[in-house]
Each structure stands twice: as C-alpha cells, then as structure tokens.
C-alpha cells in the first residue's frame with residue numbers, strides 16, 4: 001500500500017511531518033512559500049518546490065491563496081511529476097499558519113474533483 005500513497009507537505013509544519021514520513025519510506029513532495037524553511041528540511045531538490053513570489057506568507061491565508069493561484073500551473077506540474085504513480089494523495093499542513101492552511105484546502109478540492117485521488 002505504501003507505494004500507492006503520495007504525501008503533499010505544505011508549509012513548515014507540513015514539511016516537518018512530511019520529513020518524518022519520508023524517513024519511514026513514504027513518497028513525499030514538499031511545497032513552501034518560504035525558501036529558507038524548505039532548505040532547512042534537507043530534501044532532494046527535485047522533491048521540493050518554492051512557490052514563486054513567496055517570501056513566506058506570515059500566517060496570511062489570503063496572500064498564500066493568491067500566491068498559489070498565480071503559480072498553480074507549476075505547482076500542479078511539480079506534484080504530478082513527483083507523485084505520478086500514486087492512487088491516493090494526502091496533504092499535510094498545520095491549521096495555524098498562512099501557507100499550509102491557505103493553500104491546502106483549495107488544493108484538496110481541485111484534486112478531489114479533477115483526479116478523485118484525495119483522502120482527507
């Protein structure tokens with residue numbers, strides 16, 4: 001089952017949880033609007049994506065949503081490429097910040113409707 005699941009880690013808390021899952025053999029891709037936070041995770045370059053324009057969203061969900069909307073094509077390509085053979089996606093994020101909680105619900109909605117791949 002492990003090989004059929006893909007985790008999408010968004011924001012710092014999502015990234016920290018994703019790192020633990022990766023260490024335990026799961027496939028994880030990492031997204032953040034803060035390049036500095038992404039780099040602290042020490043993950044292969046092809047598994048992490050810095051959302052364009054992003055300098056961190058400082059707990060502002062509206063900013064996060066807008067930044068993700070502007071860069072959605074690249075975000076989607078990055079996820080599809082990193083987790084292309086998966087039957088199920090899980091999204092990891094904290095409800096306390098801007099990036100993870102701003103972007104993740106919209107991402108879940110899009111993937112549920114477009115791919116029927118989400119589990120929440």
Ligand SMILES: Nc1nc2c(ncn2[C@@H]2O[C@H](COP(=O)(O)OP(=O)(O)OP(=O)(O)O)[C@@H](O)[C@H]2O)c(=O)[nH]1
Nearest residue numbers: 011012013016056057058059094096097098099100
């Ligand atoms: N338990 C736990 N909480 C964390 C962790 N990392 C961040 N948090 C908490 O998550 C909340 C903020 O969410 P973050 O994930 O840092 O925010 P973000 O999604 O990166 O969004 P930005 O506001 O744009 O930075 C704060 O309450 C943090 O203390 C973690 O590894 N474990």
Ligand SMILES: [Mg+2]
Nearest residue numbers: 011012034037
């Ligand atoms: Mg952050």
